[in-house]
Amino acid sequence: MRSHPFRTAPMRAGLAVVVAAGLMLSGCGGGDDKNEAKGSADTSTTTAANTVQGSVASYDLAVGPPSRFMFGMYNEGKGAIGYGTAEFKFFFLGASCSGTATGPPAATATGRYLHLDGGTPHTGDTSKPIYLEQKGVYAADVAFDKPGNWGIAATVDIDGGPKEAKSCFKVGEKHLVPAVGDAAIPSQNLTMTTPGAPPEAIDSRASAQTPVPDPELHQTTLAQALAEKRPVVLVISTPTYCVSQFCGPVTDTVADLAKTYSDRARFIHIEVFKNYKATTLQDQLNDAAREWIARGPDVQEPWVFVIGADGKVTARFDNIATRAEIEPLLQKLPKMKG
Amino acid sequence: MARPNPLAAVTFAALAIVAAGCGSDDQPEAATSTTAAQVTTTTAAETTTSTAPTTTAPASVTMAGQTVTTARLRAIAAGLCEAAQQAGTDVSAAKHTFNTKSHDGLHLIARGLQDIDRPASATLLEAKQKVEGDFSNAAAGEQVATDLRTLSEVTKSGLARFNVSVDACPAT
Numbered sequence: 001m002r003s004h005p006f007r008t009a010p011m012r013a014g015l016a017v018v019v020a021a022g023l024m025l026s027g028c029g030g031g032d033d034k035n036e037a038k039g040s041a042d043t044s045t046t047t048a049a050n051t052v053q054g055s056v057a058s059y060d061l062a063v064g065p066p067s068r069f070m071f072g073m074y075n076e077g078k079g080a081i082g083y084g085t086a087e088f089k090f091f092f093l094g095a096s097c098s099g100t101a102t103g104p105p106a107a108t109a110t111g112r113y114l115h116l117d118g119g120t121p122h123t124g125d126t127s128k129p130i131y132l133e134q135k136g137v138y139a140a141d142v143a144f145d146k147p148g149n150w151g152i153a154a155t156v157d158i159d160g161g162p163k164e165a166k167s168c169f170k171v172g173e174k175h176l177v178p179a180v181g182d183a184a185i186p187s188q189n190l191t192m193t194t195p196g197a198p199p200e201a202i203d204s205r206a207s208a209q210t211p212v213p214d215p216e217l218h219q220t221t222l223a224q225a226l227a228e229k230r231p232v233v234l235v236i237s238t239p240t241y242c243v244s245q246f247c248g249p250v251t252d253t254v255a256d257l258a259k260t261y262s263d264r265a266r267f268i269h270i271e272v273f274k275n276y277k278a279t280t281l282q283d284q285l286n287d288a289a290r291e292w293i294a295r296g297p298d299v300q301e302p303w304v305f306v307i308g309a310d311g312k313v314t315a316r317f318d319n320i321a322t323r324a325e326i327e328p329l330l331q332k333l334p335k336m337k338g
Numbered sequence: 339m340a341r342p343n344p345l346a347a348v349t350f351a352a353l354a355i356v357a358a359g360c361g362s363d364d365q366p367e368a369a370t371s372t373t374a375a376q377v378t379t380t381t382a383a384e385t386t387t388s389t390a391p392t393t394t395a396p397a398s399v400t401m402a403g404q405t406v407t408t409a410r411l412r413a414i415a416a417g418l419c420e421a422a423q424q425a426g427t428d429v430s431a432a433k434h435t436f437n438t439k440s441h442d443g444l445h446l447i448a449r450g451l452q453d454i455d456r457p458a459s460a461t462l463l464e465a466k467q468k469v470e471g472d473f474s475n476a477a478a479g480e481q482v483a484t485d486l487r488t489l490s491e492v493t494k495s496g497l498a499r500f501n502v503s504v505d506a507c508p509a510t
Binding site for chain 1: 402437438441442445448449452456457459460463464467470471
C-alpha cells in the first residue's frame, strides 16, 4: 500500500469550501529565504523545503458537470511553477481528509497552464514546466460526482523528472455562489450616479481625493442591464483590500475587455466592501456583493460572471480570470442594438 | 476526464488545517480561529553579538493559518527599504524588488492582521495600493520612494502586532 499524505488547504474557520488561492498562493515566490530551516513536523513530501508543493486555487467546487479546477504549484526554494502541463489524479476521500482510498483515482485530467494577465509571458521554451517569478495555476475541467473531501495528486515534470504535490479539498453538493445556468441576481449595485455613494464603496481604489479608476465599469446597475436584456460581464472584486492578490489584475482584465467589447455587453464592477474596517461582515459588504458572494462568515473574491441576454449565468470564473478565457465568450456575442 | 490506470490502495493521512500557501514557512498546526488568540509565537533565542544583551524573539509566528519565520517577515520588510532606496534613481528596479521580495508577503501580513486588527490590515493594504498606484501611473521616483517608506513604516507597525520587530529603513 502506498501512502499518500494529503494536506488540506488553509481554511478559514467555518468555511465549507476550499479557500482562496490568494491565501494559498500568498507566499509563492515571495520570499527569498531559500535556506531557512522549516522546522516542519510534517513528513509528507509536500512540506519540506525544496520540494514541489501545491494548493487548490478554486472556490465553491460542487458536484455537477465539468467545471474549471485550478491548482497552483511551486517549490518554496525555487519559485512558482508554470507552463507545460500538470497531470491531475483525483481521489474521493469521504467525510474527512483522513482515511484510506483504495483503487484507482476517481478521475484524471491534464492541467493546462493559466498565465495570469499583467505579467510578462516567458519567452523561452514553454512546452515544459519551469520555475517562474510570475504566478499562475494549472487548470482543467473536472467533474466531481459526489460531495465530500477529495484529494488531488498533481505531477509536473521538472528538475529532471516527475514531481508530485498533493492537497485535500472539499466538494459541496451544490454551488453556493451563482453558477452556470443560474439566474443572475438583479442587484442594485452602486454606480457613478448613485446619490451619496462614497467613492471607495464604488471602487476601493477611489477616495474623496482619488477618482474611480474605471468609471466605465460603474455606469449601470445589474438590474437595469438585465431588464434591458443585455449580456453582462460582471466582476466582483476589491482591488485595494484583496487578500487573494488577483483582484487588481482581474479587474484590470475586465476593464481592458470593456474597451474593446462595450458594444457586445455591459461591463460592471461590484466593489466587495463598502466599509472594510467595519466590525461585522454585514456592515463591511456592499449589498450587491453580499447578494452574490456572501455565503458564510467570510467572502472569497474575486469573481467574474458572464451573463447572457436571457439573464442566466453562462460562465463563471472564481479567483482567476484571464483575457484568454473571457474574450472568446465575448467574441461569440452579437453586437447589441440600441 | 479520462479514466486512469489502476493504482494501488492509497492512504490519505490526516493533516489538520495547515498552510499550503506557496512559499510559506508552513508546518502542520491546529486550526486557528479568527480571534486575537491567533497570534502565537515560537520563541527561540536569537543569535546576538557578544556585547549585546541576550534577547528572545519569536523564531516564527502564525498568521492567517500559516507559520512564517521571523526571518522571512524581516526579508519582506527589508525588500521595501531596498525598493525605496532604488526608487529615487530607478523606479523600474524598485518595482521589481517590490514585486519579487515584498508584494506577496504583504498580502500574507495583511491577512494575518485582518484576523486581529482589521483597521491595521486596512492601513497596510491602502499603503500598498498607493505604491502600486504609483507604479501603474508612472509616478516620479521621489513619490514612489516616499510611498514605499510609508508602506515600510506601516508594515513595521503591523509586524509589531505579531511581536516581530524590524528595522526602519535607513535614512537616505
